[in-house]
Amino acid sequence: MIERQIKEEIELWIEDYFKDKGNYNKIIYDAMKYSLTVGGKRIRPILMLLTYKMYREDYKKIIPLACAVEMIHTYSLIHDDLPCMDNDDLRRGKPTNHKVFGYAMAVLAGDGLLNEAMNIMFKYILDNKEGLEACYTISKSAGVEGMIGGQVVDILGEGKKVTEDELTYMHKKKTGELITAPIVAGALLAKAPNEHVEKLKLYGEKLGVAFQIKDDILDVTGDANVLGKNVHSDDKMHKTTFITTYGLEECKIKCEQLTRECIKILRELNLHSEPLVALTRFLLERNN
Amino acid sequence: MIERQIKEEIELWIEDYFKDKGNYNKIIYDAMKYSLTVGGKRIRPILMLLTYKMYREDYKKIIPLACAVEMIHTYSLIHDDLPCMDNDDLRRGKPTNHKVFGYAMAVLAGDGLLNEAMNIMFKYILDNKEGLEACYTISKSAGVEGMIGGQVVDILGEGKKVTEDELTYMHKKKTGELITAPIVAGALLAKAPNEHVEKLKLYGEKLGVAFQIKDDILDVTGDANVLGKNVHSDDKMHKTTFITTYGLEECKIKCEQLTRECIKILRELNLHSEPLVALTRFLLERNN
Numbered sequence: 077m078i079e080r081q082i083k084e085e086i087e088l089w090i091e092d093y094f095k096d097k098g099n100y101n102k103i104i105y106d107a108m109k110y111s112l113t114v115g116g117k118r119i120r121p122i123l124m125l126l127t128y129k130m131y132r133e134d135y136k137k138i139i140p141l142a143c144a145v146e147m148i149h150t151y152s153l154i155h156d157d158l159p160c161m162d163n164d165d166l167r168r169g170k171p172t173n174h175k176v177f178g179y180a181m182a183v184l185a186g187d188g189l190l191n192e193a194m195n196i197m198f199k200y201i202l203d204n205k206e207g208l209e210a211c212y213t214i215s216k217s218a219g220v221e222g223m224i225g226g227q228v229v230d231i232l233g234e235g236k237k238v239t240e241d242e243l244t245y246m247h248k249k250k251t252g253e254l255i256t257a258p259i260v261a262g263a264l265l266a267k268a269p270n271e272h273v274e275k276l277k278l279y280g281e282k283l284g285v286a287f288q289i290k291d292d293i294l295d296v297t298g299d300a301n302v303l304g305k306n307v308h309s310d311d312k313m314h315k316t317t318f319i320t321t322y323g324l325e326e327c328k329i330k331c332e333q334l335t336r337e338c339i340k341i342l343r344e345l346n347l348h349s350e351p352l353v354a355l356t357r358f359l360l361e362r363n364n
Numbered sequence: 365m366i367e368r369q370i371k372e373e374i375e376l377w378i379e380d381y382f383k384d385k386g387n388y389n390k391i392i393y394d395a396m397k398y399s400l401t402v403g404g405k406r407i408r409p410i411l412m413l414l415t416y417k418m419y420r421e422d423y424k425k426i427i428p429l430a431c432a433v434e435m436i437h438t439y440s441l442i443h444d445d446l447p448c449m450d451n452d453d454l455r456r457g458k459p460t461n462h463k464v465f466g467y468a469m470a471v472l473a474g475d476g477l478l479n480e481a482m483n484i485m486f487k488y489i490l491d492n493k494e495g496l497e498a499c500y501t502i503s504k505s506a507g508v509e510g511m512i513g514g515q516v517v518d519i520l521g522e523g524k525k526v527t528e529d530e531l532t533y534m535h536k537k538k539t540g541e542l543i544t545a546p547i548v549a550g551a552l553l554a555k556a557p558n559e560h561v562e563k564l565k566l567y568g569e570k571l572g573v574a575f576q577i578k579d580d581i582l583d584v585t586g587d588a589n590v591l592g593k594n595v596h597s598d599d600k601m602h603k604t605t606f607i608t609t610y611g612l613e614e615c616k617i618k619c620e621q622l623t624r625e626c627i628k629i630l631r632e633l634n635l636h637s638e639p640l641v642a643l644t645r646f647l648l649e650r651n652n
């Protein structure tokens with residue numbers, strides 16, 4: 077299976093990246109690598125590489141950029157888990173970063189991963205100027221008008237009623253942006269036609285919502301051991317979620333419907349999109 | 365005076381940048397802007413613009429990049445001040461970010477500023493491809509092999525004896541990198557000859573050390589009201605500093621000597637370097 081091979085290549089790249097890094101500052105590489113390699117489905121980099129691969133075979137050259145996206149995602153998890161945010165002890169079945177490396181180092185490890193992702197992108201475009209738009213897309217998606225903006229609204233909403241508009245904004249930004257961006261970046265890097273980039277953007281947006289609904293469902297129905305993190309955390313934090321807004325059954329229907337829409341968009345591209353279709357289905361059916 | 369004019373231009377740019385920003389996420393712009401506009405000498409962006417201005421008059425076009433450096437500097441202060449790091453209540457005579465916006469929002473405001481700085485740089489090079497190397501220089505200087513690396517060693521050193529090598533590493537990274545980088549970036553953006561870039565890099569490195577020694581001196585001899593932050597904080601945190609290592613008098617001599625070396629390098633460029641010379645002197649003589 078191509079996804080499995082790609083996942084291995086991503087993990088090898090990360091392993092290699094951290095080899096022999098650091099001197100007096102070595103501990104921060106350990107902290108960064110810990111959260112990057114503690115597990116994870118690698119959905120975002122795989123989405124990027126599979127999108128690219130529909131157009132071009134030489135996907136290996138963009139693995140550094142795919143891993144930069146994974147670094148951004150990982151930094152956001154480290155900061156999300158901090159005592160001042162969601163205060164989670166467990167992530168992917170292992171102690172969270174601050175539980176292992178301490179509060180200060182976890183803040184710095186997050187900062188470090190975000191910064192490192194940017195370094196990797198600048199370095200990439202030094203040799204591949206045409207990658208600039210893709211990198212800018214990724215950088216914007218992570219920022220205050222993207223993922224961070226969603227996190228802000230999430231935190232503001234703790235313990236109080238959130239409107240449907242705010243909920244939509246929050247999920248679109250917090251989860252959706254960093255799922256859509258690697259897909260769009262993959263298409264841009266592969267020089268896909270503009271109308272494909274637009275369609276893939278729509279695919280990413282729908283996939284992001286479906287992904288978040290599924291996450292909310294799993295937080296209610298999932299098994300902590302399989303999930304590798306605490307369940308009922310939204311309830312504990314008195315958070316408004318898709319479940320509290322629409323109810324569990326409605327959410328399941330919505331998630332399936334979005335998945336169908338995603339697959340329809342992919343099929344209409346008339347490319348070899350089966351690996352992306354399979355991943356899209358997997359994301360609906362996953363139990364962690 | 366040109367520095368004063370440049371400082372005003374920087375502050376106008378920042379003011380303008382935050383105009384009408386945000387919707388549901390508005391609070392994070394408030395938090396970012398708060399720390400960006402609560403004061404500050406704007407040394408890093410001014411260094412960048414004055415360096416550039418020795419070669420070219422059209423320095424206004426790089427003001428966004430100079431402000432990106434200021435954003436990176438400001439994010440590092442916000443995270444440094446957090447309870448899990450230096451736990452400072454006061455910065456530039458005003459309550460620190462987390463004291464005003466809360467712990468979680470301060471973490472996010474820091475993340476947001478770093479990310480926004482990167483966005484600004486990517487956007488700049490979309491229109492000015494030749495700015496790429498300068499942006500990469502800035503991005504690297506902030507990362508785990510730069511400023512963050514220094515901060516790591518600083519934290520590891522709390523309450524224990526730090527070797528002279530570690531101290532040198534720490535200051536070179538924590539303070540020096542983000543002083544050297546805008547100078548080098550300014551030179552690169554102005555297309556200064558290679559040997560000038562090298563000389564200005566050396567100038568920046570020496571200036572960074574002088575700056576840090578002066579900071580350590582002020583922490584011992586300064587007035588909290590003038591400094592706008594608590595004094596004797598290094599002592600309180602049991603930190604090894606230039607003062608604990610070399611003693612106050614030796615530090616004053618070292619600082620003056622470095623300043624002279626800096627000015628010598630500037631003079632040898634045979635350019636109109638007087639504004640940079642004046643700034644270098646001011647940094648030695650400052651009382652905050």
